[in-house]
Amino acid sequence: NAGVTQTPKFRVLKTGQSMTLLCAQDMNHEYMYWYRQDPGMGLRLIHYSVGEGTTAKGEVPDGYNVSRLKKQNFLLGLESAAPSQTSVYFCASTSRFGAGGGDEQFFGPGTRLTVL
Amino acid sequence: GEDVEQSLFLSVREGDSSVINCTYTDSSSTYLYWYKQEPGAGLQLLTYIFSNMDMKQDQRLTVLLNKKDKHLSLRIADTQTGDSAIYFCAENNYGQNFVFGPGTRLSVLP
Numbered sequence: 001n002a003g004v005t006q007t008p009k010f011r012v013l014k015t016g017q018s019m020t021l022l023c024a025q026d027m028n029h030e031y032m033y034w035y036r037q038d039p040g041m042g043l044r045l046i047h048y049s050v051g052e053g054t055t056a057k058g059e060v061p062d063g064y065n066v067s068r069l070k071k072q073n074f075l076l077g078l079e080s081a082a083p084s085q086t087s088v089y090f091c092a093s094t095s096r097f098g099a100g101g102g103d104e105q106f107f108g109p110g111t112r113l114t115v116l
Numbered sequence: 117g118e119d120v121e122q123s124l125f126l127s128v129r130e131g132d133s134s135v136i137n138c139t140y141t142d143s144s145s146t147y148l149y150w151y152k153q154e155p156g157a158g159l160q161l162l163t164y165i166f167s168n169m170d171m172k173q174d175q176r177l178t179v180l181l182n183k184k185d186k187h188l189s190l191r192i193a194d195t196q197t198g199d200s201a202i203y204f205c206a207e208n209n210y211g212q213n214f215v216f217g218p219g220t221r222l223s224v225l226p
């Protein structure tokens with residue numbers, strides 16, 4: 001199993017450009033998440049999905065959109081990048097809660113995005 | 117809303133014990149977790165504890181939970197240089213979302 005993979009690993013954008021980050025998981029997990037990590041602020045949830053075709057807003061959704069057309073993929077889009085979106089982005093997935101307790105979130109390796 | 121707090125930095129000498137502390141506000145938290153993040157990598161689950169437990173031990177790791185004070189700690193015995201990383205506390209209540217603390221950067225000095 002590859003677990004959770006993210007592409008790309010690094011990206012530099014100019015202000016106003018758009019891009020899509022791809023997350024894929026091969027564990028048949030129901031739940032998928034996008035976080036951003038900034039120094040001293042830990043992980044902040046951007047959007048999440050509880051199943052194919054569903055998405056929901058997290059703590060910091062503004063400026064981002066997501067789609068979950070297939071169960072194994074969760075896409076994060078930036079329509080018009082801003083310098084404040086410079087961050088490290090992590091995707092995570094987990095199985096349905098209550099399935100066994102102590103449900104673990106499996107994380108991808110991260111995408112380091114710089115917006116100039 | 118729910119909140120998880122941690123001190124941001126901790127330095128210890130190699131061979132000493134490390135204790136990383138966490139406080140949380142959600143009294144209905146069911147599971148509490150410790151994740152480790154090494155440089156340039158994603159988070160990996162170290163251990164978790166169910167809210168009806170006071171303590172959990174796993175090799176060099178000991179987790180203590182004081183539910184009354186909403187305080188969680190992670191003790192690493194015989195800390196090694198390979199333990200240098202950022203440690204995140206997180207909580208969940210059978211909900212869809214996890215709430216993470218800001219992370220504690222552990223530096224192990226030779």
